[in-house]
Amino acid sequence: MNASAARTYDEIINDDRAPEEDKRRAKADSLLGHMAALLFQRGHLQLVQQLRQVRAAGIEYDPQDQTLDLWLDFDPADFAGLSESAQDDLREIFERVSRRLAYGIDWIGFRETMPSVGPDWREQLHGMLNGNRPTNQARRAMPETxxxxxxxxxxxxxxxxxxxxxxxxxxxxxxxxxxxxxxxxxxxxxxxxxxxxxxxxxxxxxxxxxxxxxxxxxxxxxxxxxxxxxxxxxxxxxxxxxxxxxxxxxxxxxxxxxxxxxxxxxxxx
Missing domain, CATH: 3.40.1350.10 (Trna Endonuclease; Chain: A, domain 1)
Incomplete structure (x- = not known):
């Protein structure tokens, strides 16, 4: 069975022929899903809502600490609404889930999404400053078309x-x-x-x-x-x-x- 045909996270993660990137992606999404489900069971619906605002979840290697870290990316406005208390609560639930799943992921971080820009960013910025942008998406700085x-x-x-x-x-x-x-x-x-x-x-x-x-x-x-x-x-x-x-x-x-x-x-x- 290849990674694309796998039906569960475990099948992807334990598939010897699956690319390492697919395994990391499966682990990140599994961690996010298990965190949301456990928070839901506890009745912490506000935190579940904030996890649903995650734009991307990925696992990255930190060469300084030599650890694998889970990063959750949020749109800037959603990130601004993620309080220190909420981050602490999410770290606690992450640690509990990460220990149980034993994926070897040591840390969780929260950050804003990075805008996607190209060599024409000056023209794009000029157009957006002069009103040439989707008017219902004003919170997203420098969006892709x-x-x-x-x-x-x-x-x-x-x-x-x-x-x-x-x-x-x-x-x-x-x-x-x-x-x-x-x-x-x-x-x-x-x-x-x-x-x-x-x-x-x-x-x-x-x-x-x-x-x-x-x-x-x-x-x-x-x-x-x-x-x-x-x-x-x-x-x-x-x-x-x-x-x-x-x-x-x-x-x-x-x-x-x-x-x-x-x-x-x-x-x-």
Whole structure:
């Protein structure tokens, strides 16, 4: 069995023919997943949410101390919201998990993601300073050119852009101009205790609602996402709803779900 066909972390890590980089990647993701699951079992949902903000997890060799270290990379705003107390709690859970898994990883560190720049960085920076950048992604300094971009708005995947296009169709084609909606994809803001980035915020009939787009990558999803939904409601949003990845892939079901979301948002309060 090669690394790409392996179904578990152990199969990848113990595969003698697997590249060392694949083994390190599997160990990093396994550590991250076990940390999140153990924190979830303890009921520390805020820390689980912060682990879900990790953009990349990797194992690197420290030549000075001759150790293998786990590094967790966060977007700058998410990193700024990671308190010293939270880092201490994550180090404690890492040490417990690392000892049990016996991967030989000695230390965990937290850092901001490094922007990706090329020789044209001066031109990119000039353009961004003059407004030529995705307007809903202002917190990400010097981003790579977004793969999914429409109406000067950036999206992290094709599913988010499908939802945006469907909402825009409702906004421009089906709802009357005097009673239509506003759409805010991936806005960044503050709720009590943390910064966050809802997938879509929609304003309709004097009410604001949050629409979250679920995906198959969510770990320990149900209880954590329920806690996040409650947080949005407590922070003033009139209605919070979710769309599954299966719905996103079905245009008719997606449109029906969005109309149901707008109806419930209109009737909320």
């Amino acid at each position: 977004p793969k999914f971009l429409e109406d000067c708005l950036a999206f992290t995947n094709a599913g988010e852009m499908r939802v945006y296009r469907a909402l825009k169709h409702l906004q421009e084609k089906e709802l009357p101009p005097e009673e239509t909606i506003s759409i805010f994809p991936l806005p960044f803001g503050r709720v009590p205790g943390r910064t966050c980035e809802p997938d879509v915020v929609v304003a309709y009939k004097g009410r604001a609602g949050v629409l979250e787009i679920d995906g198959p990558h969510h770990r320990v999803r149900r209880a954590v996402d329920t806690s996040r939904d409650h947080l949005f409601r407590d922070a003033g949003f009139a209605f919070v709803d979710r769309i599954t990845v299966e719905t996103v892939d079905d245009p008719e079901e997606l449109m029906a779900s969005l109309k149901r979301f707008l109806r419930r948002l209109r009737e909320s309060g």
